[in-house]
Amino acid sequence: MIQGGSKPVIQLHPFYPAYFCIGKKGAGKSALLERMLEVYYQEGYQVMDMNCAADLESLHWSVPHPDRPSSSGYPILVILPASTSMRIFPRTLKLADGREVEAIKTISDSTSFAEIIREALKEKRVIVFSIHLYDSEAKGQLKFSHFIKEFPRVVRDHMPRDLKFAIGLRELSDLSSNRMLTFSGGGERESKRGLNYFSRVARHSRTVLVLDMQDPDQVYSALTAQEDFILVKRLNKHHIPEKLNWLKQDIGNQIEFAKQHYLMSKLQAVSLDRLTNNSFYCVWPDGEYSLEHNSQPQGFRHHESDDDALALAGVSLKFLTKQELEQSDQGKIEYLKKKQAAKAEREQQLVNAYEMYRQRKAENIAYSWNDCAKDCKFFGADGKPAGNTLRIAINRLGERGGIPSYHKLAENDSKDPADQSS
Numbered sequence: 001m002i003q004g005g006s007k008p009v010i011q012l013h014p015f016y017p018a019y020f021c022i023g024k025k026g027a028g029k030s031a032l033l034e035r036m037l038e039v040y041y042q043e044g045y046q047v048m049d050m051n052c053a054a055d056l057e058s059l060h061w062s063v064p065h066p067d068r069p070s071s072s073g074y075p076i077l078v079i080l081p082a083s084t085s086m087r088i089f090p091r092t093l094k095l096a097d098g099r100e101v102e103a104i105k106t107i108s109d110s111t112s113f114a115e116i117i118r119e120a121l122k123e124k125r126v127i128v129f130s131i132h133l134y135d136s137e138a139k140g141q142l143k144f145s146h147f148i149k150e151f152p153r154v155v156r157d158h159m160p161r162d163l164k165f166a167i168g169l170r171e172l173s174d175l176s177s178n179r180m181l182t183f184s185g186g187g188e189r190e191s192k193r194g195l196n197y198f199s200r201v202a203r204h205s206r207t208v209l210v211l212d213m214q215d216p217d218q219v220y221s222a223l224t225a226q227e228d229f230i231l232v233k234r235l236n237k238h239h240i241p242e243k244l245n246w247l248k249q250d251i252g253n254q255i256e257f258a259k260q261h262y263l264m265s266k267l268q269a270v271s272l273d274r275l276t277n278n279s280f281y282c283v284w285p286d287g288e289y290s291l292e293h294n295s296q297p298q299g300f301r302h303h304e305s306d307d308d309a310l311a312l313a314g315v316s317l318k319f320l321t322k323q324e325l326e327q328s329d330q331g332k333i334e335y336l337k338k339k340q341a342a343k344a345e346r347e348q349q350l351v352n353a354y355e356m357y358r359q360r361k362a363e364n365i366a367y368s369w370n371d372c373a374k375d376c377k378f379f380g381a382d383g384k385p386a387g388n389t390l391r392i393a394i395n396r397l398g399e400r401g402g403i404p405s406y407h408k409l410a411e412n413d414s415k416d417p418a419d420q421s422s
Contacts, residue, residue: 009229009282009292010039016164016203017285018226021212022241023233026305028277029212030057032231033168034297036210040166041074041126045208046117048127048167050144051175056133057303058170059313061126062093062103065301073103073300077125079116080106081143082320083135089314095124104315109143110337113150114158121163131174135319138188141175145194152198155205165207169195172213199226214239230283231292234275247281247289248272349376350397353390 011017019036023029030052041047052058059078065071075093080086092100101123107116120127129147131140155165169175175191202209232244240248254269268291270279278296283289296302303309310316353376360367369387373379380386 009231010036011208012040012043014206015228016206016208017228018199018202018209019211019229019231020227021210021231021233021280022235023212023214023275023280024236024239025214026277027233027235027275028280028294029214029233030170031277031296031302032233032280032294033170033210033212034061034300034302035294037126037166037168038297038299040164040208045164045166046120046127048129048165050127050129050147050167050169051172052130052132052170054132055303055307056130056309057307058128058130059104059309059315060303060307061128061300063301063309063312064093065299068298071299071301075101075123075125076104076128077116077120078104078106078133079109079127079129081109081134081139083139084133085318085320087316087318091314099123104313112154113147114154117154117159133317137174141188141191144175145190148191148194148198151207152201152205155207163206165205167202167207167209169209169211172211202226228285232272232275232281232283234277235272237273240272244283247283250289251281347397349378350390350394352376353378354394 021029021032037047037049049058049061059076062073062076064073073093075095078086086106088102088104088106091103093103094100105119105123105125107119111119116127119125129144131137131144134140134143155163172195175188175195199209230244232247237248248271251269251271255267255271258264258267258269270291272281275281279291279293281289282292301307301312353372356375357367357369357372360372369391370385371387373385373387373390376390378386378390380389
C-alpha cells in the first residue's frame with residue numbers, strides 16, 4: 001500500500017476519491033496508476049483500464065513479470081469493436097482462488113455495459129478499453145463517451161450494492177482536450193462532455209477515478225475540477241499548472257532555507273523537476289502535501305518504452321476492411337442488429353404518425369397525410385414530405401400487425417385531395 005505519512009494515499013473507505021496524476025512523459029505516471037489500480041483490484045474492486053497510449057500498454061495486465069516469482073499477471077477482458085480482429089495465443093493464469101482461466105478474453109463493444117461488467121466479474125477480470133483498438137480514434141472516443149454516460153445508470157440498476165469500481169484513464173488529453181476535432185470527428189467532443197459529466201457523478205456510482213495526463217491545463221479547461229488528490233510526478237518548470245504554483249514556491253522556499261542553514265542533509269523536499277520515477281508529491285484534499293514513493297505494479301510487468309505489448313501479451317490485431325467485416329460472423333451479427341434496430345425505429349415512426357393523424361382528425365382539424373409527413377419528418381427520395389407513401393406504409397403496418405384501425409383510417413382518407421399531389 002502506498003502510504004502518506006500517517007495517512008494512506010489510497011483511500012479504501014467509502015470516500016471514492018478522484019486522483020489526478022500529472023507529470024512529463026516518462027515520469028512514471030503509468031506505473032503509479034497501475035500500482036494504485038492493482039491495490040484496488042486486490043481489495044475487491046472491479047478495475048477498468050479505460051484508455052492507454054497507442055502501443056496498447058494496458059494489455060500488460062495479463063503479462064507476468066519475468067523477474068518476480070510471485071508475479072502471475074491478471075486476466076483481462078478486452079472490449080473489441082467489430083471492425084478489429086484479435087488473434088490470441090492461448091495461455092492461462094491462476095486466480096487467487098486457485099482457478100485456471102484464460103489470460104485474455106474479448107467481448108464485443110456492442111454488448112451492454114452491464115453485461116460486460118457481469119462477464120468480467122465471473123473470473124475477476126480487469127476490463128480493458130482503448131480508442132486505439134478502433135480503425136479511427138474518433139470512433140473509439142465516441143464509444144467511450146457512450147460507456148461512460150451509461151455507467152452510472154448501470155451501477156444503480158444492475159450491479160450489487162456492495163460492488164465497488166476503480167477506473168483508470170491514461171493519456172487523458174486523448175479523450176479530453178482543447179484540440180476539439182483532432183481526429184477529424186466529433187468523438188473527442190462527445191468524450192469530453194462524457195468525462196465532464198462523469199467526473200461529477202463517479203463517487204455516487206461507488207467509483208474511484210485515477211487519471212493521468214501530461215499537460216494538466218488542457219484537462220482543467222475541459223473537465224469540471226473534481227480532483228481530491230493531485231499526484232505530481234516529475235514536471236518541467238514550464239509545465240507546472242498555474243493552480244500549483246504555490247506548491248513550487250513552497251518547495252523552493254524549503255530548499256533555499258536548507259541551503260542557507262546547511263541543512264541539505266536533512267531536507268525532506270525535492271524540486272518538481274528533479275523527482276525520480278518512483279517518487280511524487282501528493283497534494284491532499286485539505287491542502288497539505290507530502291513527498292511519497294511508489295513501486296511498480298507487483299503482479300504484472302509494467303510496460304517499458306521499448307516493450308512490444310502485443311507480442312508480450314500474445315495477441316495480434318487486424319483492422320478489417322468493409323468487405324471482410326461484412327463476411328465475418330461478428331459483422332453479420334452487427335448487421336442484423338442494426339437492421340432490426342432500424343426496422344423498430346421505422347415502425348415506431350409510423351405508429352407515432354398514425355396517432356398524430358388520428359388525433360388531428362378526432363379534433364376536426366383540417367389535416368392531410370402530407371401535413372402529417374412533414375410533422376413526422378417522413379420524406380421521400382426527393383427530400384420532400386411524402387404523405388401518400390406514409391399512408392401506404394401505415395396501411396401495410398396495420399395489415400402485418402392485424403390492426404384493422406390502421407387500414408380503415410388509411411383507406412378512408414386515401415381520396416384526400418391534398419394527398420394525391422404526393
